Amino acid sequence: MNPLLIEKLNAHPELLSDQTDQQYTITGVSWQAYEALLSDLGDDFPGLRVHYLDGTLEITMPGRRHEVLKDNIAGLLRAYFEETRTRFYGLGSTTFTVEAKRRGAEPDVSFCIGTNKELPDIAIEVVHTSGSINKLDVYQGLSVAEVWFWQGQQFRVYHLLEEGYKRCDRSQFLPDLDLTLLATYVQYPEPLDAVVEFRQALGETR
Template sequence: MVSMILNNLSQFPLEASDPEERFITSGVSWEAYESLLASLGDRSSFRVSYLLDTLEIMSPSRNHELDKENIGRLLEAYLEENRIRFWGLGSTTFRNRDKQAGKEPDECYCIATDKDIPDLAIEVVYTSGGVNTLEIYQRLGVKEVWFWQDNQFRIYYLQDNNYQQISQSQLLPNLDLALFAQYVTINDPLEAILEWRKQVRSN
């Protein structure tokens, strides 16, 4: 099973202009999932998700990675300027055998205190379909999930073991996400971070 999956991954194109590629297969045991993770090691070119017996592997596009990096830098600048303690865990693999769920976020953070599971996970979405991302995060116990799609954020907060879509972050209630989104879309990352820090300081 693992060798078959790895063979399929070798067919993924890696050109900068290519869109995201997804490989999805069902009937994958937990043992096969963990064996695949071990085989891939720290190869950051893939994001692996697992829910029950379904496995999804995504090869992100160049634009996907640009947005991911921009969001992370801008969010960390906001946290720094507001003296909010955080632990950035990037695309760390989080998994729970009992819940049969595993995920590698695009970005994720523990807020205020370090924890085994992040408080916040961020997903950049360029293509739809695949496994149910919110169900994976619900099984893992991530408090808040941000989806970046079509140049805007959709926010979900875990309440009574179910996600509710909300208009404002509960973890960072003073962060103006509509304004934040404007800086994410600035083409020059240096200009974006410098202007964003000025904006945060002025508030």
């Protein structure tokens, strides 16, 4: 176990709570220490998610509500892909890193659209608490083309341009997807009912 991780987790046991999102930030972390920590987390704390931005490390333990929303979003998008015959590759919370840019991220949900690529076309983050690092800066360094944030019961979508990310109303990869409609079903109390009714709604709109 990485000594840095042991020290921080022991000092902040709330990170292991499953009730609400918990976050802790560590500064002055070398790339080598970050990679070593990722290796340790994979074996001992698979639920923790880590974002790294030029020496700053943000460790998040998602709460129960966070994980339910994440799974709802992933399930609904899979239903959309199936209904629209869109080829996709689900990458989940895979760790993506670019050492030259000193960036690393573990999105809540991620997909490649059309073909399987090294990095996702779409990375999705469920936001319940304000993080200490700018995740758009992280994803820009990773050259992720599109980032979605689920926050305040709606999606915020950003496209990567030469000058940085620009907020847009629709996905460039899924231009026919009604994000307002999708958001309605993300909040359903019963995930099965959400997927069934979302499929029905998609059929009615085509």
